[in-house]
Amino acid sequence: MVYFVDNLIRKRRQLDGLPQLPMQNRLLGHLHIADEVTKLFPPGVHAHVWSEHVRTKYKLPKVFYLDWRQFGPLGLYIGDPVVASKYVTTTQSLPKNPLARVYLETFLGRNDMVTAEGVHWDSLRSIFNPGFSLGNIITLTDSIVHARVTFGDVIHTKAETSELLCSRSSEPARRPWKLWSNGRRLNAEIGKEFDLKIRRRAEQTAPGEKGAIHKKKRSVIDLSLNAYEKETSMFINDGWTAFFHRARQETADILKQDPYLVNKLEYTTTVIRETMRIFPAASTVRCRPTPGKAEAGVLGFVIESETRKQIPMLADAMLRPVAHMIHRNTRFFPNPLKFIPERLIQSQTAFPEKKLFTDAGKDAFRPFEKGPRSCIGQELVILEVKVILALTAREFDFVLEYPGEEADVRYPTPENMVDELSDNTKYGKAIRAGTTKRDRFEGHRVYQRLMSAAKPNGGYPGRIYFHTW
Numbered sequence: 001m002v003y004f005v006d007n008l009i010r011k012r013r014q015l016d017g018l019p020q021l022p023m024q025n026r027l028l029g030h031l032h033i034a035d036e037v038t039k040l041f042p043p044g045v046h047a048h049v050w051s052e053h054v055r056t057k058y059k060l061p062k063v064f065y066l067d068w069r070q071f072g073p074l075g076l077y078i079g080d081p082v083v084a085s086k087y088v089t090t091t092q093s094l095p096k097n098p099l100a101r102v103y104l105e106t107f108l109g110r111n112d113m114v115t116a117e118g119v120h121w122d123s124l125r126s127i128f129n130p131g132f133s134l135g136n137i138i139t140l141t142d143s144i145v146h147a148r149v150t151f152g153d154v155i156h157t158k159a160e161t162s163e164l165l166c167s168r169s170s171e172p173a174r175r176p177w178k179l180w181s182n183g184r185r186l187n188a189e190i191g192k193e194f195d196l197k198i199r200r201r202a203e204q205t206a207p208g209e210k211g212a213i214h215k216k217k218r219s220v221i222d223l224s225l226n227a228y229e230k231e232t233s234m235f236i237n238d239g240w241t242a243f244f245h246r247a248r249q250e251t252a253d254i255l256k257q258d259p260y261l262v263n264k265l266e267y268t269t270t271v272i273r274e275t276m277r278i279f280p281a282a283s284t285v286r287c288r289p290t291p292g293k294a295e296a297g298v299l300g301f302v303i304e305s306e307t308r309k310q311i312p313m314l315a316d317a318m319l320r321p322v323a324h325m326i327h328r329n330t331r332f333f334p335n336p337l338k339f340i341p342e343r344l345i346q347s348q349t350a351f352p353e354k355k356l357f358t359d360a361g362k363d364a365f366r367p368f369e370k371g372p373r374s375c376i377g378q379e380l381v382i383l384e385v386k387v388i389l390a391l392t393a394r395e396f397d398f399v400l401e402y403p404g405e406e407a408d409v410r411y412p413t414p415e416n417m418v419d420e421l422s423d424n425t426k427y428g429k430a431i432r433a434g435t436t437k438r439d440r441f442e443g444h445r446v447y448q449r450l451m452s453a454a455k456p457n458g459g460y461p462g463r464i465y466f467h468t469w
């Protein structure tokens with residue numbers, strides 16, 4: 001017991017003089033923050049949602065420590081994009097945190113690209129890079145438009161019945177039996193598709209015509225198989241409606257004939273990007289390399305841009321560049337809680353004096369993270385959402401409706417997230433008095449919960465209607 005307490009106190013002393021949340025006592029560290037957050041925020045809210053709130057409330061710099069050790073992790077929270085890129089993800093790209101691996105392994109299995117390291121990651125990434133390149137992804141527009149037709153049929157039926165819909169997003173199964181059986185089924189299905197694909201490729205490649213298939217086939221899987229074959233042969237050989245209104249006016253039917261037209265859907269792209277700024281789905285979690293060879297030459301500190309303070313990256317800390325926080329950094333995104341797509345277009349922004357379009361700002365928008373470990377699927381996602389949104393939003397309206405509640409309830413967007421929950425506001429007072437439900441964040445009834453990634457609370461329930469012009 002004495003050893004435990006002594007050890008804990010020694011650990012807390014590592015944080016003396018560093019930016020951190022107020023510590024009530026050395027034994028409990030910052031555990032009272034968990035209590036505070038639980039009382040103010042909606043149940044199940046994603047952890048990245050409240051980090052900027054506590055940072056602002058306790059007037060901390062954009063990089064600070066949160067210490068829950070013995071009960072949870074020690075985290076270095078990073079809301080400064082320059083720090084994130086320079087020391088953690090890009091100029092210096094640190095290894096993924098083992099805790100992230102443990103979490104992801106339960107549903108991605110071992111050997112996944114997200115948590116792989118070293119030559120294993122290098123080889124996986126080179127196999128899949130060609131298929132996910134922008135040049136290749138654009139050739140898939142036709143299939144995406146085609147998929148939208150099927151999707152459109154489904155939502156057409158739902159619009160006819162106006163039934164209440166709710167997406168089925170849930171925390172991935174954690175029971176070992178369920179995980180095993182789900183994984184087995186998934187692997188069997190994927191295995192079947194792979195076998196089929198490999199058989200077809202073999203049939204299509206006539207003897208003496210090696211390489212012909214490499215020219216014809218352009219799907220992600222085909223290009224990855226090409227790369228794999230190459231590699232293995234080396235071894236063997238607010239108005240939200242108003243915004244969508246503009247998107248609707250963009251013609252979509254001709255996309256099939258000219259896929260490159262998607263590049264002209266500039267405003268639609270900006271609407272998607274601004275949505276991802278406010279609601280980023282994921283972030284990265286890194287760590288210092290284990291002492292030894294790997295750590296040689298690695299900078300063990302960061303320098304915060306505004307205070308110029310040097311902050312060590314402690315050995316057992318989870319290093320968390322939090323996209324949700326960075327996207328609310330007012331040096332780059334003034335009025336960060338407001339949905340203003342034009343802010344992301346240099347020629348249209350109302351905030352030209354801000355730093356978004358400078359070197360410091362180039363990494364401030366990071367829903368897919370940055371650096372060599374950034375999301376390989378980002379071009380594909382943006383293309384899919386762009387095509388599907390451009391085509392669907394023209395025909396349908398989606399109205400948010402939680403079961404048993406009034407439809408399309410909107411709360412005012414607060415000036416900042418601390419105000420919304422402070423004891424000066426009606427809502428803040430009511431949640432403290434326990435006379436209302438904790439049901440919103442930054443004015444959104446659809447706040448984010450952690451369900452493998454950040455997902456909308458309640459599966460974004462609502463009804464679909466035909467749009468009337």
Ligand code: HEM
Nearest residue numbers: 113114281282283284285367368369373374375376377381
């Ligand atoms: C809106 C959708 C998506 C978002 C917001 C997103 C976001 C991210 C983020 C933040 C990372 C970094 C994770 C980390 O460092 O731990 C990541 C990595 C990754 N993503 Fe995505 N992703 C999306 C969709 C996709 C899709 C559709 C695919 C594949 C079809 C994909 C494949 C990957 C892979 C393989 C990595 C690991 C890359 C590497 O480490 O080299 N993602 N994604």
